[in-house]
Amino acid sequence: MRFTKATNYALHTMLKLFEASPVKPIGVQELAEMQGVSPTYLSKILTRLVKAGMIESVSGVNGGYRLSRKKDDITFLDIIHAIEGTASLFECNFVHGDECTIQAVMKEAEEKMESHLKNTKLMDMASKANIS
Amino acid sequence: MRFTKATNYALHTMLKLFEASPVKPIGVQELAEMQGVSPTYLSKILTRLVKAGMIESVSGVNGGYRLSRKKDDITFLDIIHAIEGTASLFECNFVHGDECTIQAVMKEAEEKMESHLKNTKLMDMASKANIS
DNA sequence: TCATTCAAAGACTTATTGTATCTATAATAT
DNA sequence: ATATTATAGATACAATAAGTCTTTGAATGA
Ligand code: SF4
Ligand code: SF4
Numbered sequence: 001m002r003f004t005k006a007t008n009y010a011l012h013t014m015l016k017l018f019e020a021s022p023v024k025p026i027g028v029q030e031l032a033e034m035q036g037v038s039p040t041y042l043s044k045i046l047t048r049l050v051k052a053g054m055i056e057s058v059s060g061v062n063g064g065y066r067l068s069r070k071k072d073d074i075t076f077l078d079i080i081h082a083i084e085g086t087a088s089l090f091e092c093n094f095v096h097g098d099e100c101t102i103q104a105v106m107k108e109a110e111e112k113m114e115s116h117l118k119n120t121k122l123m124d125m126a127s128k129a130n131i132s
Numbered sequence: 133m134r135f136t137k138a139t140n141y142a143l144h145t146m147l148k149l150f151e152a153s154p155v156k157p158i159g160v161q162e163l164a165e166m167q168g169v170s171p172t173y174l175s176k177i178l179t180r181l182v183k184a185g186m187i188e189s190v191s192g193v194n195g196g197y198r199l200s201r202k203k204d205d206i207t208f209l210d211i212i213h214a215i216e217g218t219a220s221l222f223e224c225n226f227v228h229g230d231e232c233t234i235q236a237v238m239k240e241a242e243e244k245m246e247s248h249l250k251n252t253k254l255m256d257m258a259s260k261a262n263i264s
Numbered sequence: 265t266c267a268t269t270c271a272a273a274g275a276c277t278t279a280t281t282g283t284a285t286c287t288a289t290a291a292t293a294t
Numbered sequence: 295a296t297a298t299t300a301t302a303g304a305t306a307c308a309a310t311a312a313g314t315c316t317t318t319g320a321a322t323g324a
Pocket of ligand 2: 012224227233234
């Protein structure tokens with residue numbers, strides 16, 4: 001029960017892209033080198049963010065990745081869901097009706113966490129962060 | 133990023149033990165059959181709860197497991213930590229100082245979830261639940 | 265005392281997921 | 295056209311989850 005490294009890479013990349021130019025894309029090799037991960041692997045991760053509509057990719061010379069238009073609305077939860085999926089953290093084999101309190105407690109706990117991640121936007125923190 | 137099945141088993145067992153007699157232990161085979169899991173595997177899981185001090189084991193004839201004395205203080209978080217460990221959900225390779233906002237956001241989100249799990253005690257819900 | 269019943273522990277297997285690489289393909293600027 | 299860059303798929307490797315098997319040791323009752 002941990003967040004995957006892919007989520008880590010995605011968060012760092014998003015923060016970097018937020019700080020960068022909104023028009024000129026950054027190549028994946030630069031993004032990968034910055035984080036000590038292989039370009040092809042990071043590319044595969046970023047493709048999920050592309051499909052989620054939060055970044056855009058540009059092929060060819062001087063290509064790379066840049067944020068999409070609606071950059072101000074991107075939340076931590078958006079990024080995490082794009083990478084980890086949206087499945088519930090606690091799954092049980094059977095469903096014993098609505099009165100099941102175990103599920104209720106676990107689900108509510110998860111919602112507490114997600115609520116915080118949803119209320120924190122990339123914009124809120126980009127100014128403070130400095131990734132080397 | 134999901135809770136393991138072991139956590140599922142532990143929660144259900146704890147709830148069952150809470151409803152049961154505080155003095156007469158329940159054998160692991162009964163607990164296991166109830167959840168459709170092998171007795172030896174469940175035993176391995178429950179041993180972690182024993183070491184965490186929340187249940188007691190009784191060997192020999194008519195042995196099994198029962199809650200420990202301080203049954204009223206056991207929280208969901210206690211059970212989950214005993215099974216999943218207490219490591220942080222989000223780990224990063226490097227530590228770029230206290231001003232890192234990524235870590236701050238992720239850690240606070242985790243604390244929101246843990247806070248809810250810590251405030252929910254087994255006692256609070258035992259009366260409502262009915263596991264078949 | 266002795267056999268029976270039970271949990272504890274460790275070695276071991278298997279399945280699933282995470283992490284990553286490699287190669288080929290498609291898109292784009294010059 | 296050619297160099298550059300992302301995309302996709304196959305593949306490989308590692309780590310963890312999930313579970314089995316067997317042995318050991320503790321408690322009970324006959
Ligand atoms: S008691 Fe609740 S958590 Fe457990 S199996 Fe039934 S529905 Fe799922
Ligand atoms: S920027 Fe923050 S989260 Fe990222 S590696 Fe540095 S300390 Fe860790």
